[in-house]
Amino acid sequence: MQPTITTIGGPTALLELGGLRILTDPTFDPPGDHPVGPLTLTKTIGPALSHTDVGQVDLVLLSHDQHPDNLDRLGRQVMSAAPLTLSTPEAAERTGVTPMHPWRHHDVGGVRVTAVPALHGPPGCEPIVGQVTGFVLTGDGLPTVYISGDNASLECVELIAERYPAVDVALLFGGAVRTPLIDERLTLNAADMVIAARLLKARYVVPLHVEGWTHFTENQSDVHAAFSEAGLDDLLVSPTPGRPAPLMPVR
Template sequence: MTTTVTVIGGPTALLELGGLRILTDPTFDPPGDYPAGPLTLTKTAGPALSPADVGRVDLVLLSHDQHPDNLDRLGRRTMAAAPLTLSTFEAAARTGATPMHPWQHYDVGRIRVTAVPALHGPPGCEPIVGQVIGFVLTGDGSPTVYVSGDNASLGCVQLIATRFPAVDIALLFGGAVRTPMIEDRLTLNAVEMAVAARLLNARHVVPLHVEGWSHFTEGQEDVRAAFSEAGLDHLLASPVPGRPLLLMPV
């Protein structure tokens, strides 16, 4: 069984799996400045595809709704047009998404979506950054796919690996994000992404959310260098934005 991944930009990708068209953290707004509470975040690159280009969406996986680099204005419209969005309880209260706690599952067609833990910064950061979750997708005859969301915790990755010991495709959010509100990083850095890939026993890794915003401190080159240093560069799948890439468990 194969699956197709189309990188759109930032945290947004279209995953075609088990007959479903699944969109991660929808962001489609143009470059510019966007308010995020007391901060202003600057988007430096637009999406490779518009919502019209993407077409039908069966399911949206929303790691969180409180930051414009993970859900923006056009992304909200796209999400509203989809028949189902899965997210945190906080996001559900604000957006109408279907809420999930970590380790809950929700069956959509032939695919089981399991919510998994994520931590958007150092321990204790939740009162500032809010709830975040990731997702693992499984199904008979389908590859196992992990969507990390904005996660900075390798401890969370280790917990996920104990329940899902072999991940075929890992969509890992990185960028080593920093903002003035929290001193520590809010997402994995490139070296930690390589460690996460090893913990997950991943067969393919698609880096997401590693470029396009000024508050990211690392990019694709850092990811490639870290995976090469770890001897894992053969795992990296870096699709041309906007073009579907067919991935297959090996």
């Protein structure tokens, strides 16, 4: 069966790959305010599919649990119903999910999930923003898929590219996130997404985490403009939200 992707909103996407239904960073709450310590993050766009529309999944890949734009109330319900969730050691302590350290792998059916480095902001930001992880999915006869999570570090991308010199599809979380707590980007901006795609030699790029929250300073249009200016329009895969699309379209 051809691998597919259904984008749902923010960082949330459903992959059908290797006979598995794999969900990234579950966010299914309606628009509204989400208090996070001294901050309030505001969601402006609801999900393209409800948590009940998505149904049962086999695996949740959670980049981190501490921010509601990556895991919200309804997302936690979906995660708790899934037989397996992989995430950071910090998330495992708080939620009971299965912890993954960088470069360790976990096999689920015919899919190998490898945790890869990610940094949710500038060096030294971890005490404020916490741990975050990315993932690489591989398997016999399957495309190699990189899921960045809320990574802002091109140095991390370089390390991943050294180990995976042929990434077929890169799910890059963007949005150039900023908050008052750290006056630097906490995720990739559109220009860095272009650099990441080149470092990974990606055949296709799916932009995620680029719409739906007021603390995102860039959107889907910025991503398309950056890839167009770089002459890389043909790399972008931007499916209609809520509708399955080929993970690797025939062009």
